[in-house]
Amino acid sequence: MKTLNAKQKTSLNGFINYGIIIVAYVIMQLLLAGDALSNKMQSLLVPVCCYIVMAISLNLTVGILGELSLGHAGFMSLGAFSGIITAAALANVMPNPILRLVIAIVVGAVIGAIGGAVIGIPVLRLRGDYLAIVTLAFGEIIKNIINVLYIGIDSEGLHIATKEANLELLEDGIAIVKGPMGAVGVTKLATFTVGAVLIIITLIVVQNLVNSRSGRAILAIRDNRIAAESVGISATKYKMMAFVTSAAIAGAAGALFGLNYSSTTAAKFDFNTSILILVFVVLGGLGNIRGSIIAAALLYILPEMLRSFNITEYRMLIYAVILIIVMLVGNNSQIKSLFGKIIPKKKGESVNG
Amino acid sequence: MKKLLTIVLVLALCLACFAGCGGKKDDATADDGTVTIKIGGIGPLTGGAATYGFATEYGAQIAVDEINALNSGIKIEYDFQDDTGVAETSVAAYNELKDWDVDVIYGCTTTAPCVAVASETFADRYFQLTPSASSPDVTAGKNNVFQMCFTDPNQGATAANFVKDNSLATKVGVIYNNGDAYSTGIAQGFIAKAGELGIEVVAEQTFPADTTTDFNVQLTACKDAGAELVFMPIYYGPASLILQQADQMGYDPIFFGGDGMDGILSIEGFDTSLAEGLMLLTPFNATSTEERTANFVNTYKERYGEVPNQFAADGYDCIYAIYEACLKIEGLADMDHAQLCEALIAVFTSGDFKVDGLTGTGMTWQVNGEVSKEAMVVEIVDGVYVQK
Structure with missing residues (x-):
């Protein structure tokens, strides 16, 4: 067996991730073309893409930067609603749906990044678990703000109010976001292809960031902040870099998610959703990007697959039990060594898989 | 390289497994002249709104059993899927029902999921009747979606x-x-x-x-x-x-x-x-002594151990409305879901289609999907509802 040096190994690892996504995409397209994919699986393709991107994004914050974020759904929410508004605003100007979707995703990413910067600037200067506390609050604040916002559009431009009656739309106007109703009547633009491309772009961004000079600085801060600062690495700068990138990617995923359903409510992006994504990351392995991809895809599809067995009442219970079993088995050294015998041991595997 | 191959193979296996799950096909036509209508319900059976989901599921189940006991030439097959009260899960539940070859969608129980599912059924041409999703957004711009409850x-x-x-x-x-x-x-x-x-x-x-x-x-x-x-x-x-x-x-x-x-x-x-x-x-008074309501309340109590609320009653009425509309359609046996959808829309909006149920008598539907029925105000006096 030929040996690889560390650098080759990292890039091979990265290429395997691209390979998985491309192969999965091709297989899905073949199944779609052959009409062999059930309606349910077809409807899950886009959300799975969104959650994979979310998991990679959160892994950048939690696994690679080493800061806990408990409000990642908040960034997703920002992206979703800004993406929906952008797509609706451009509906008359830009007839091409793919172009509108791409612009909406870009806007979602920008808004997500702004949200990340607003939180990051004060909080990432601190030491300790403050990011977890602040992002937790951030997620709730975003949810409650969007819950009272009414946003409409007419020929005069965007109207924003806190009551439907105060929107004062012209005849040609439509309300896009209606408070607790959320965004309704959204034109579905998201496609599986765009979702797969978004995953690839996310992988390119995250993997190149991690393997760059900045990425090594980020890893150094995670492993030992004092040592890193002693050699002249600005902790705040690199933390901001990772966190804002993570928030931007989450915003992009949110935009894709929002444009996949005709109605989206702010309540969807609550604490539970944040934790769900954190579960994907933890079960996939902190810092392990491939793990995040696989965990997000499998764990998102799992509760839907459980519908096939006639266990309606116990579906979510079984899902929870499986999560616990996976968590326990994943940490059991005996089972790990058993797997280690079956699969040849990977020597010197770096954290950024 | 071997590792890559393994991963690809494992992935391919997984996908083949997922694809296999979609393959089930049931024969919806008759053996002795009875037509089987598959009604698929969607509502939250887990999560914070589960009470309402169960009420709509159980209420409809009682109606289904009553109708099937009639031997009237129409049999109803009924499946109810959990959507946890979330729009994205609701769309997945709807697709599960599509894979089950559903004919009519009954639901969703809660509003936001219903809006999301309604735009799907509109595009796919399934008839949809919701017991309790009460926002005007549910029916806005969709001619195939009807409500059993008042709009907000x-x-x-x-x-x-x-x-x-x-x-x-x-x-x-x-x-x-x-x-x-x-x-x-x-x-x-x-x-x-x-x-x-x-x-x-x-x-x-x-x-x-x-x-x-x-x-x-x-x-x-x-x-x-x-x-x-x-x-x-x-x-x-x-x-x-x-x-x-x-x-x-x-x-x-x-x-x-x-x-x-x-x-x-x-x-x-x-x-x-x-x-x-x-x-x-x-629209519903569980303490009413009116015969049909009293029977429904008793059956519900016997089976599920609690007093039904208006969600259950709306659900019961939904199934009867669909059933009675189906009775008016000619050539029911040869219809696929899209033809059935158009036929049901025609019946519901015909103006002379009236349904008597637990939540109102002589209920009719407008073209925009809203129900027209009497609103009832009750006051609680000595621990019971008294109609005003």
């Missing part, structure tokens, strides 16, 4: 009319949950109509969906503004707390609620004397 703004306007017609109050306060589409919809309908009728809304108080335990601020504001009637279009859980806290602070206006208030008398540990004089809009 209608309910608010009906309540305002009732207050005016019976001269209950001139100054009213409104307390609603501004994190909830149902509550906000009714409250805004009420406030708009009250303005037209010259009822003065002296206090408009809101609370967010997460904080439903302390209402002293909202009650004090209503009290200080001199509200003689407090309109609270909220669910019975928080409403029971409002009644308790108002009692503690010695504030005794007329309390008026929407159909979400139905069920307040069956809360465990709630002092029902506090609910005396409470008025609510409800």
Whole structure:
């Protein structure tokens, strides 16, 4: 067996991730073309893409930067609603749906990044678990703000109010976001292809960031902040870099998610959703990007697959039990060594898989 | 390279497994001349709104069993899928039903998922009848979606009319949950109509969906503004707390609620004397002695051990409405879901199609999908509903 040096190994690892996504995409397209994919699986393709991107994004914050974020759904929410508004605003100007979707995703990413910067600037200067506390609050604040916002559009431009009656739309106007109703009547633009491309772009961004000079600085801060600062690495700068990138990617995923359903409510992006994504990351392995991809895809599809067995009442219970079993088995050294015998041991595997 | 190959193979296996799950096909046509209609329900069976999901599931189940016992030439196959009250899960549940070769969609129970599913059924041409998703957005722009419940703004306007017609109050306060589409919809309908009728809304108080335990601020504001009637279009859980806290602070206006208030008398540990004089809009009265209602309530109690609420009754009526509409369609056996959808739309909007159910007699539907039925206001007197 030929040996690889560390650098080759990292890039091979990265290429395997691209390979998985491309192969999965091709297989899905073949199944779609052959009409062999059930309606349910077809409807899950886009959300799975969104959650994979979310998991990679959160892994950048939690696994690679080493800061806990408990409000990642908040960034997703920002992206979703800004993406929906952008797509609706451009509906008359830009007839091409793919172009509108791409612009909406870009806007979602920008808004997500702004949200990340607003939180990051004060909080990432601190030491300790403050990011977890602040992002937790951030997620709730975003949810409650969007819950009272009414946003409409007419020929005069965007109207924003806190009551439907105060929107004062012209005849040609439509309300896009209606408070607790959320965004309704959204034109579905998201496609599986765009979702797969978004995953690839996310992988390119995250993997190149991690393997760059900045990425090594980020890893150094995670492993030992004092040592890193002693050699002249600005902790705040690199933390901001990772966190804002993570928030931007989450915003992009949110935009894709929002444009996949005709109605989206702010309540969807609550604490539970944040934790769900954190579960994907933890079960996939902190810092392990491939793990995040696989965990997000499998764990998102799992509760839907459980519908096939006639266990309606116990579906979510079984899902929870499986999560616990996976968590326990994943940490059991005996089972790990058993797997280690079956699969040849990977020597010197770096954290950024 | 071997590793890559392994991964690819494993992936391919997984995908083949997923694809295999879609393959089931049932034969929906008859063996002895009976036509089988597959009705697929969607609603939350887990999560915070599960009570309503179970009520709609059980109510419909009773109707399905009754209809199947009739041997009338139409058999109903019924499947109810959990959507956890979330739009994305609801769309997945709908696709599960599509894979089951569903003919008619019954649901969803809650509003936001229903809006998401309705646009899917509209595109795919499935007939959809919801028992309880009450926003106008559910039916807006979709000719295949019909409601069994009142729309929120209608309910608010009906309540305002009732207050005016019976001269209950001139100054009213409104307390609603501004994190909830149902509550906000009714409250805004009420406030708009009250303005037209010259009822003065002296206090408009809101609370967010997460904080439903302390209402002293909202009650004090209503009290200080001199509200003689407090309109609270909220669910019975928080409403029971409002009644308790108002009692503690010695504030005794007329309390008026929407159909979400139905069920307040069956809360465990709630002092029902506090609910005396409470008025609510409800299409269904579980204590009614009318034969069909009494039978339904008894069957429900026997099977599921609790008193059915209006969600269950709406669900029961939905199945009967679909069944009675199917009876009017010729050539039912040869129809696929899209043809059935058009035929059902034609029957529902024909004008002479009337359904008698638990939640109203002579119910008809408008072209926009809204139901026309009598609104009923009841007052709680001596622990039972008394129709006003």
